[in-house]
Amino acid sequence: MSKTTIIGILAAVVVIVCAFLPWSTIESRHFVFTGMDTTGSNYGEPGKLNIFLAVAASIIFLVRNKWVARMNLFVGGFLAAWTFRNMLLFSRCEIGICPQPGIALYISVGAALVLFVCVLLTKTR
Template sequence: MKYSQWTGLAAAILVIIACYLPWVEIASLSKILTGMDTAGTNLGKPGKLHIVFCVIASVLFLLPLIWAKRVNFVFCALGLAWALRNFMIYARCEMATCPERQYGLYLVLLGSVIMLAASLFPDMKIVEKKKSS
């Protein structure tokens, strides 16, 4: 893909921004949880790991080296796995209380999928070596 590195970089920025947006609203606690602010729960701050994965992936998207593209796929896959884990944990019902999913949770998941797709198809020019006869 011609613009895969820029698409992946834009998706990484989207995921970082979405970590600060509302993920779920818990009506019984009167709380709106984000990836960086989960006050009143024991969910931690999963947005920090998203940001780490996105910063590493952004640097690797910009490097024109073959090993960087291969390592980038690993970090993007880990980022997608972390996004799926957060989606399942944040969106589940507990003790007859079901949180209302907000747009930030969906944006993190969408951005992680786009990052993985962009890392699958890097824009690399392959140069064949000529055999000397």
Template sequence: MKYSQWIGLACTILVIIACYLPWIEIAALSTILTGMDGQGTNLGKPGKLHIIFCVPACILFLLPYIWAKRVNWFFCALGLAWAVRNFLIYARCEMGTCPERKYGLYIVLIGSVLMLAAALFPDMKIVNKQSKPL
């Protein structure tokens, strides 16, 4: 893909921003939770790990080396797995209370999928090295 590195870079920034947006609203507790704020729950701060995965991925999207593109697969795949895990844990019902999903949770999930897609299809120029005839 021609613009995959720029799409991947934009998605990493989008995921980092979405960690600070509302993820769920729990009506019973009258709270809105973000990825960086788990007030009143035992869900923690999963947005920190998203940022830890996105910062190296952001740098690796900009590097034009083949090893950087291969290492980037690792960070983007871990980011997607963490996003799916957070979507399943944050969106579940507990003890009869079902939270209302907010847009931040969806942005993190979609952004992580697009990051991995951009990492899998980098724009690399392949140079053929011809061997000398005998």
């Protein structure tokens, strides 16, 4: 296995772990939102898609095929776009109420970008 494959799989694990950590907090209403628990809002559960895409990218990293690597390019790009969307969604102000974004939200975006860069730098046969 190459270094980019190992780093990409580790970045996927970080994305999965960050889905269970606090992403934002609204202190005036005592809400703490994670990727898997957004009770009190209409955000849905975006952490489920983060986990699915990170697991798919990890599995695809292990397969050494040209077409599968191209599929991983789509999966990694979609994961990066989805985590960036989550960052915008969970850190925006609505109706004068501004949440405190958690560090796990930014770590998740950073790990997804690292995974995408690793997909770009992975060499195939």
